[in-house]
Every structure is written in C-alpha cells, then in structure tokens.
Amino acid sequence: MPSQLIPMVSKESVRLFTLMLKDIDDNAYQLLRAATIPIDINEANNRDYQYLPESALKNLMEVLSKSMSEDKLGVVFWRSCKENFIPYFLSKLGGPKTLKEALDEFSNVVNQESSGATVYVQEAGNSYWLVREKNGVDEPWFQFAEMFSVLFLCELLRSLTDGIWRPSRIGVRSKYSEPFTKLPSLDFAQFFTERPATAVEIPKSLINTPVDVPASALTQKTPVDLNQVEQGGFLDEFKLAIYPYLPVGKLPIKLAAEILRMNVRTLQRRLKSENVVYKALIEEMVFEQVCEILSTTEYAITDIATKFGYSDSPHFIRSFKRIYGITPKQYRLQNKVSS
Numbered sequence: 001m002p003s004q005l006i007p008m009v010s011k012e013s014v015r016l017f018t019l020m021l022k023d024i025d026d027n028a029y030q031l032l033r034a035a036t037i038p039i040d041i042n043e044a045n046n047r048d049y050q051y052l053p054e055s056a057l058k059n060l061m062e063v064l065s066k067s068m069s070e071d072k073l074g075v076v077f078w079r080s081c082k083e084n085f086i087p088y089f090l091s092k093l094g095g096p097k098t099l100k101e102a103l104d105e106f107s108n109v110v111n112q113e114s115s116g117a118t119v120y121v122q123e124a125g126n127s128y129w130l131v132r133e134k135n136g137v138d139e140p141w142f143q144f145a146e147m148f149s150v151l152f153l154c155e156l157l158r159s160l161t162d163g164i165w166r167p168s169r170i171g172v173r174s175k176y177s178e179p180f181t182k183l184p185s186l187d188f189a190q191f192f193t194e195r196p197a198t199a200v201e202i203p204k205s206l207i208n209t210p211v212d213v214p215a216s217a218l219t220q221k222t223p224v225d226l227n228q229v230e231q232g233g234f235l236d237e238f239k240l241a242i243y244p245y246l247p248v249g250k251l252p253i254k255l256a257a258e259i260l261r262m263n264v265r266t267l268q269r270r271l272k273s274e275n276v277v278y279k280a281l282i283e284e285m286v287f288e289q290v291c292e293i294l295s296t297t298e299y300a301i302t303d304i305a306t307k308f309g310y311s312d313s314p315h316f317i318r319s320f321k322r323i324y325g326i327t328p329k330q331y332r333l334q335n336k337v338s339s
Contacts, residue, residue: 007056008241015131024068036259058261065140074183086159093105154167155185170198239285253279
C-alpha cells in the first residue's frame, strides 16, 4: 500500500471505539475532545462523512490507556470485539465460502476501513498466518492498538470457524509479551515478540474449512476509494481528513495540525507545495458545506451561521456574498432541491 502522509480510518470503526468510553464515563464529551474526535459522531442524524484521520484513533488509544489499567483495558477490548467489531465486519462479508476466501474478503474490507494498516493471509512453513502490518511500533499508542488487533483477529477466527480454531502461536511487534499473555481468552497462546508484523497462526487443516457467514440485510453506502484519494496527493488527503471538523468554524491551523498529529510548519509547507493558502481553503470547504445545507434543508440562516462558528449573521452573510456574489437566502431560492 502506498505510504500516506494522512492515513484515514472509517468513521464507523472510530464510532465503535468511542463506545468504549462509556466504561470510563457516561458523559464522554471531554474524552472525545481529548481524542480530537467530532462530538457528534454518535448522533443519529449527524453529518455525512465516511472517514476520519487515523490520528483521532491514535489519540483515542492514548486516552483509553491513561484512563484504565492494562488488565481492564484488555477486558474492554475483548468485549468490544465480540459485541461490536466482529458483528460489524461479518456484516460486510456473507455467503458460503472457505475460511481462506472469507479472510481474503476480510482483507479487502480492511483496505476500505483503513489506509494505515494492511491485513492478509500468508503461508509459512506448515501453517498459514493471518498477518497485520502497521507502522508506529515505537509510538505510545502502538502497544494498545496491537493488543486490540490481536484480540480482534482471534475473535474473528473463532467466529468464522464456530469456535473450532484455538489460539496457538501469535507474533507481535511489541518488545514485551506480558501485556498480551494477560489478555482474555488467550491463556494458552504462545507469544513471540519483536516480530516484523502482528500475526496469528492458522493450522493448514482449517484453511479450506467451509464457512457460511449470513449475508447482511443492511444497505451499505459505497465507500470513498482510499486508493484514489492517495493518488490525488496531499491536498485530497487533507480535505478528506479535515472535513468532519468544519463545524468548528474558522478552524485554526494550530488545531488542524493537532488533530492530524502534525507539526504546524510541516502542514504549512505541504499546503504551500500545493499552491494552497490554509485560511482560504478552509473557508472554501466550509462554504461548500453551507451551500449543501442551504439547498437541502430549511435551517435558518442564523442557525447555519452559528453552526459554522460565525458570531453574527451579518458577518456570515458578507463572507458568503464575497465568495458567491449573492446572499445565502438568494442562493437557497435559486438552488433549493425539491423533496
């Protein structure tokens, strides 16, 4: 997979992770802010975006790890895998196939869920391995993300084989095995540390086992093609990553850099290389979203102005007119979409 400056992860994956915050505090508002996750992510009628920068998930891992012990975090991860993540990913598979075919399909799903990790099946020696490649082993969030990934891969294999598969040998990139040996349901697994990738062993006798995942009845939206975003360069990556945060209004570049876990000067340099001025780009993106709201809803102009960080309607109207040559009200009259 090409290296991205701004790796992305699906909004739904992040949302499922945020459900773990309830184990810390029923009012997760401050925790979401600390993790730089949009506070409307769990609202039923929230905005239409599909991805968040992976940095938000890294921040969330750090928030979780600072808020509970490793033992409790392992239990929370395990329960979340069984109750939330496994059903979600199985819903994207479906139909009779072999275990190998199901895992190959799962790998394709992961590519749409995250551009920062790669999962695949590899044959080595007398076994197959379900492998996860991920950079960042020396960063604070990595061990906790790997703990979650090991549990997730194991629970996925258990689910696909109706409990026939049992964890035996597991390779991890982390230096220490102790955090992993304490994870729920992995008491009898043997861990190998400082491996080049995270990998879970699958006996050859199981790889062609028939599995039948019930097809999902859910209608799934066609996802943004992350490969095309990568090919579009940094500017396309930046716009996709920062879109969920536009209701912050005049998003300061310092806050944007913090959200992306990026140095301000690095962000400025990358945008300059694209011949883009940060302030002008954010204003353009904000008003593109404003135009969509004007043409598809009946929200009051005052409410829209407030939503996007304008302290008064006259300022908002002047800014809109400067860009489009007409007022928001006139734009709505000319572009209203019939329901």
